[in-house]
Amino acid sequence: MTTPAQTHRGVIHDIGYRPYTGPRLGRRYATRSLYVQSLRAAFGLGRSGKSKVLPFLLFGALVAPTLAIIAIVAFANLKQMPIDYSVYLSRFGVLAQIFLAAQAPVLMSRDLRHHVVPLYFSRPASRSDYVAAKFAAMVSALLIIMTLPLLVLFVGAMLNSFPVGDNLAHLMYGLIAAVLYALLYSAIGLLIAAATPRRGFGVAAIMGGLMITSGVSQIVRALTGGFDPVPRESAHWAELMSPTRTVEGLVNTLFDTGGEGFDRMAAPGTAGVLVYGAVIVLLTAGSYALMLRRYRNV
């Protein structure tokens, strides 16, 4: 009754179509999956080897100086850390900016360029879920690359038996600065990246935007007497022209950090703290709202 072909040879049987009867985890699971995929994509994971080079190079460049600093502290027998945590972020912040400029278009422009966005919207996750997942992924990626060097510095300080309380407080200041940078940068960077399907335009616009605003704000501060022998405090308001300097100024004034240098950013007084804080909140929320609007009609 059995045919030889079925019993003795390695025949691949077409078992036909099998319906799916398992669970469907719905909207929140889909959003979480998109978040994980986007976060991985920000580091080039799950993509070609070439696309991993830049993000990891920048990540490495942000962490490497901390190792050098710890080595110097150990060999020179310094009595305290030569650089504050939040100051470290502003000194090497340009690397985080490059990371944002290079990777925000990876998250947004690619989906637009290859018309993948309509595929997402034809699935359970909504438009606002899409924006939320992308935003969360970019914030997480920036937090990873900015907090790791701070943690390394902290470990270094502990290994050198520096005071725990003081270092912990300043680590917290640094982490708060990192969160503010990550939120503000992500909102602005993703908004710009979502405006164009061309990756190159996105990279140039984000980098140019952050660099130019930073430069202009410094020039205006100089012109209004910020770098005079007796600096005018009012010149600090020029920092509001640059997202980067606004965060730096706010953190410096709030936690009395940033050293004694003549070029220290600082929000002028209580009014300054309130205004700087409001600007950061408005810029972040405004960019996020514009991003939601951007995807309303895709």
Place this chain on the structure above:
Amino acid sequence: MTVSTVIKTDGLTKRFPRVTALDRLTVEVQPGVVGLVGANGAGKSTLIKILLGLSPATEGTGRVLGLDIATQGAEIRERVGYMPEHDCLPPDVSATEFVVHMARMSGLPAAAARERTADTLRHVGLYEERYRPMGGYSTGMKQRVKLAQALVHDPQLVLLDEPTNGLDPVGRDEMLGLIRRVHTDFGISVLVTTHLLGELERTCDHLVVIDGGKLLRSSSTASFTEATQLLAVEVTDHPVDRAFDSEAVLRERLTAAGLTVRADGGRILLVELTGDETYDTVRDTVDDLGLGLIRLEQRRHRVAEIFSTDSEAAEQHEAHHEQAAAVPAGGEQA
């Protein structure tokens, strides 16, 4: 399939500031393969967007798989697959990675997503190449991946927007065969749009024709192609009298005999078939005139033919139909 009606719209209207994309569209679609036919800009894509719950209708209501399009968009999108018209595949990702990701975006757990992806890609006919980046795929392979991502979560209904676009004749036949199988083998209902009619005749059970956002017609494919049967008649010139216009005279005689006759360009006359006696009438008339009969064959209306008549004179269509229905009675009287 627990739902008997897959899609049901009632007075669905979509107005944009300057155009009305859908105009009081009322249509009901049963399980099976349904063709949504219309010229470019007829409102097909707008209808799909509304059915997916992505774009609110200006007026009217609709249900997909029994779910309200206005309030249950997310539930609909979980049970429906969508294959867009345009290219939607990132070139630097492999088909497997892409479809797995899309399966998870439809709510499938990671392990199930991988398993379903392997199954689905095999069913659409993608084998070893599924591990290569999609940038190097042919149009045919890309269309298969697009279909696979629409099927991977085992939906109850798939909406396919112009799935045969850009394919060569062989690829087109394969895609149409695949679409047919989606219903017969997978048990998934299909709504497929196209502006090319010929290919739908073979694939679809039911056709919905829209134009300018209005419903022109919704009926079974069979009724489209078999609405009226025609007899093509061609005769020789008169053997003796060269000036004798045999077509004109024959037409006159057949009309006098109670038949509906029209010219089909060239020398062919189309006679509406009202029964077996039509053959006899034609034969006897030709014989009477002393002409030779070159051609006497049955013709079917093709969908394309009806559609062109439809869109040219939508209002006249109903009148036309009644006329055709009235003919048999007239034939009997004669």
